[in-house]
Amino acid sequence: MPIHDQGYRRYGGGKARGRGWVVIATAGIRTLIVKRQFIGLVLLAWIPFLVRAVQIYAAANVPQAQFLAPTPETFRKFLDYQGIFVFFITVYVGAGLIANDRRANALQIYLSKPLTRAEYIFGKLAVLMTFLLLVTWLPAILLLLVQMAFAGNFTFLRNNLFLFPAITVFAAIQVTLVAATMLALSSLSNSSRYVGILYSALIFFTQAIYGVVYLVTRSSALSFISVSANLTQIGDVIFRLPPTYDTPWIVSIAVIALLIGLSALVLERRVRGVEVVA
Amino acid sequence: MADAAPAAPVVTLENVTVTYGRNAALRDVTAAFSSGAVGLLGPNGAGKSTMIKTLLGFLVPERGRMRVLGLDVAAAPLEIRARVGYMPESDGHIPGMNAVSFVAYCGELAGLPRVDAMQRAHEVLFYVGLGEARYRNVETYSTGMKQRIKLAQALVHDPDLVFLDEPTNGMDPKGRDEMLELVRDLAHNKGVNLILSSHLLPDVEYTCDHVVVLDKGRIAAAGPIDAMKQPRGRVYELRVKTSGELEAFLERLRAAGLDCHATDEDVMRVFVPGDGGAQSLFALAASNGVQVRHLRPSVPTLEDVFAQAVGEE
Numbered sequence: 001m002p003i004h005d006q007g008y009r010r011y012g013g014g015k016a017r018g019r020g021w022v023v024i025a026t027a028g029i030r031t032l033i034v035k036r037q038f039i040g041l042v043l044l045a046w047i048p049f050l051v052r053a054v055q056i057y058a059a060a061n062v063p064q065a066q067f068l069a070p071t072p073e074t075f076r077k078f079l080d081y082q083g084i085f086v087f088f089i090t091v092y093v094g095a096g097l098i099a100n101d102r103r104a105n106a107l108q109i110y111l112s113k114p115l116t117r118a119e120y121i122f123g124k125l126a127v128l129m130t131f132l133l134l135v136t137w138l139p140a141i142l143l144l145l146v147q148m149a150f151a152g153n154f155t156f157l158r159n160n161l162f163l164f165p166a167i168t169v170f171a172a173i174q175v176t177l178v179a180a181t182m183l184a185l186s187s188l189s190n191s192s193r194y195v196g197i198l199y200s201a202l203i204f205f206t207q208a209i210y211g212v213v214y215l216v217t218r219s220s221a222l223s224f225i226s227v228s229a230n231l232t233q234i235g236d237v238i239f240r241l242p243p244t245y246d247t248p249w250i251v252s253i254a255v256i257a258l259l260i261g262l263s264a265l266v267l268e269r270r271v272r273g274v275e276v277v278a
Numbered sequence: 279m280a281d282a283a284p285a286a287p288v289v290t291l292e293n294v295t296v297t298y299g300r301n302a303a304l305r306d307v308t309a310a311f312s313s314g315a316v317g318l319l320g321p322n323g324a325g326k327s328t329m330i331k332t333l334l335g336f337l338v339p340e341r342g343r344m345r346v347l348g349l350d351v352a353a354a355p356l357e358i359r360a361r362v363g364y365m366p367e368s369d370g371h372i373p374g375m376n377a378v379s380f381v382a383y384c385g386e387l388a389g390l391p392r393v394d395a396m397q398r399a400h401e402v403l404f405y406v407g408l409g410e411a412r413y414r415n416v417e418t419y420s421t422g423m424k425q426r427i428k429l430a431q432a433l434v435h436d437p438d439l440v441f442l443d444e445p446t447n448g449m450d451p452k453g454r455d456e457m458l459e460l461v462r463d464l465a466h467n468k469g470v471n472l473i474l475s476s477h478l479l480p481d482v483e484y485t486c487d488h489v490v491v492l493d494k495g496r497i498a499a500a501g502p503i504d505a506m507k508q509p510r511g512r513v514y515e516l517r518v519k520t521s522g523e524l525e526a527f528l529e530r531l532r533a534a535g536l537d538c539h540a541t542d543e544d545v546m547r548v549f550v551p552g553d554g555g556a557q558s559l560f561a562l563a564a565s566n567g568v569q570v571r572h573l574r575p576s577v578p579t580l581e582d583v584f585a586q587a588v589g590e591e
Contacts, residue, residue: 008405008468011398011436015360015389023386031374096373104417105370109431112334112364113387114356273336 020115024123029130032093041092042135045085049139052078053146060150070147072160075140076239079170083228085135086178091199093131094182096192097124098271103190111273121183121267128179137171162240170238174231177256181227184263187270203227220245224255231256285313286348288439288471289333294342296325296332303328305495307342311473315465317482317503318475319584320492326475327367329492330441334364347438360389363432367443367475369424371416377403378412381430388435395434402430406460422453429460433470440464440472446481454481461485483580491584499583506583512555513582516548517572518563527568534562539585545572549582 032038052074058065101107110120144163147156157163181202186195210226223229223245230252236242237249287310296304303325318326331337333346335355344351346358372380378399385395403412406426411419416427425445432440445461446454462485464470476482482489483503491499499506516538520527528546531538536558537549550558556573563570 008433008464009401010469011390011394013391013394015435016391017356017360017389019389020387023383027383100373104373105366105368106372108336108364108366108368109370109372109384110387111336112359112362112366112432113384113435114360114389115387116356273334274331 017114018119020113021119021123021126024110024120025126025130028097028124028127032127032131038092041085041088042131045082045089045135046139048078048081049143052143056143056147057150060147060152070143070156072163072166072239073241075143075163075167076235076241078143079136079140079167079174079235080232082136082139083231086132086174087200087203089131089135090128090178090182091196094128094179095186095195095199097127097183098186099189099192099195102187107271108273117268117271121271124183125179128182129175132175132179133171136175137167140167140171166238166240170235173234173238173256177227177231177260180260180263180267184266184270187267221247223247224251227259287311288313288347289473290345291329292343294329294332294344295340296328296337297340303495304332304339307492307495307497309490309497309500311490312488313471314488315461315471315486316473317486317489318473318492319477319479319482319489319580320498321477323494324477324492325495326477326492327443328495330364330443330473330475334359334362334441360435361438363435363437363440365428365432365440365442365445367447369421370428371424373417374415376413376415377408377419377427377430380416380427381434384431385434390435398434398436399430402433403427405433406430407456421448422450422457425449425453425457429457433464438471440470442472442474444476445474446476446478458484479580479584489580489583503580503583507580512550513576514548514550514556514559515545515572515574515576516559516570517545519569519571521567527563527566530566531562534558536562537585547576547582 052070055065055068056070059067059069101110107120111117141164144157144167148154182195182199185198185202186192189195189198207226207228210223210229213222213225214220220229223233224247229245229247233243233245233247233249233252234256236244243249289309289311291307291309294304294307295302307325307329318329320326328337332339333344333351335351335358338352347361349358351358372383375383378396381399381403382392382395385398386392390398400409400412403409406429408423408426408430411423416424419427425447429442429445432442442461446457449457458481461472461474465472465485465487474482474486487502487504489500489503489506490497518524518527528538531548535551537551538546548559550556556575559573560570
């Protein structure tokens with residue numbers, strides 16, 4: 001006779017409500033941070049931060065290196081250069097977020113739990129946005145703090161008080177746009193590889209079309225065609241710099257809002273417990 | 279639990295119609311599923327899975343009202359899903375997870391604290407017979423193991439009602455028996471209400487006390503299995519020799535109100551309503567010049583009930 005019967009027992013403990021998205025986000029993050037490849041990618045994304053930090057240190061301590069002293073444009077350019085890492089992390093993390101669940105029929109499992117579709121999407125978005133903010137907003141803000149620490153005063157920050165909200169707002173817009181677009185694309189297919197290709201095509205193809213249009217018209221007024229050009233334009237406005245393109249910034253904002261709206265619409269239609277083919 | 283007075287139904291449907299485009303999958307269905315184990319029986323395409331998915335809130339009915347565990351499906355889908363477990367028909371898992379992580383994750387999604395979810399995951403995996411394989415990636419599991427883990431994820435949060443959609447699909451005979459044993463144990467010894475959707479009559483007959491028969495999106499029959507297996511009339515196994523066409527004789531039988539359908543062998547099962555019994559059969563055979571070679575009273579099975587309900591021959 002067994003000492004303890006491993007049978008089915010009723011559960012007498014409590015159940016929490018409305019934290020499904022946190023569970024999804026935590027599990028997603030935990031799955032990624034154990035992958036060496038991914039850790040390597042994130043570490044690589046922090047190299048520009050180290051380079052800038054060294055530059056700021058030199059400017060603060062070596063009189064001959066004064067030309068390296070940071071300006072608001074330094075932070076703008078830093079976020080611009082991080083764009084390449086944003087791209088790679090978006091493809092690495094985001095492509096499979098929903099596509100893999102679709103391939104494994106996991107949506108019916110998720111949505112049979114006390115979880116709304118919005119919570120599921122928000123949980124998945126949180127995974128991607130966490131890592132994107134980790135390579136954009138966090139190093140940029142740390143750079144600001146590093147500048148204060150090395151300079152030993154608040155002069156630069158006092159003179160450029162807008163930098164903190166500027167970094168935050170630009171990173172938020174960039175990360176929201178990129179994460180929403182990738183998640184929408186991920187919901188369209190069962191193959192993460194195909195989604196990665198689709199996302200790359202969207203970014204590079206729109207940029208290429210704009211390039212052709214620019215060659216023909218010699219005007220940058222139609223830069224709103226390109227996803228990345230819209231982000232650049234908005235970034236310039238947020239950091240109070242002269243705009244790179246002739247497109248009115250309000251048009252760029254509208255295009256970005258349209259893309260996010262379109263992504264939400266796609267997600268609303270594709271994230272369902274059962275796919276109805278009428 | 280079995281000695282309790284008739285409890286309120288765990289699921290009710292009132293005039294529910296569900297359509298896919300122009301095709302109606304459920305047509306004005308009104309039904310009540312009592313507590314305990316209820317079989318949802320019907321041929322493929324009858325609307326069984328559609329009914330379960332509608333009850334879970336995956337599909338929105340065009341018309342009608344549904345209640346699960348006393349809660350309105352349209353008004354409180356999350357409250358219902360917190361108290362319900364669902365074992366889907368098709369394979370489903372969270373990619374990249376081993377069994378225990380997957381089941382614990384499902385428990386957390388259902389609201390269990392992390393530590394409790396992990397403990398329950400281990401317990402439930404042992405219960406469904408995956409204790410030794412619980413650290414293996416789910417993607418490496420065989421079909422039978424995948425069925426078991428789907429049951430485990432449906433049970434981890436200790437639901438009051440479990441929907442099992444074709445739980446023995448793709449399982450070998452031994453695995454199938456074990457799964458049916460688990461289902462039976464859950465319903466009869468563990469106090470879990472369950473609705474088992476299947477097209478396999480023996481599965482339903484073995485595990486369930488009640489049955490709802492669906493056919494072409496409509497309720498064809500419903501009630502306790504024991505009561506349904508005792509129709510007003512008798513069932514006989516019959517083999518005949520006829521000089522003419524057998525089909526003509528069968529037509530005569532049907533015209534006389536007898537219901538007959540063939541089995542795998544050359545023996546047919548004939549349902550004789552009323553009190554006439556074997557005499558009616560002999561009389562009909564004699565009047566048609568047919569020799570009765572074999573006639574044996576038979577115990578009505580769920581198959582007879584099903585065949586009668588869906589009008590199968």
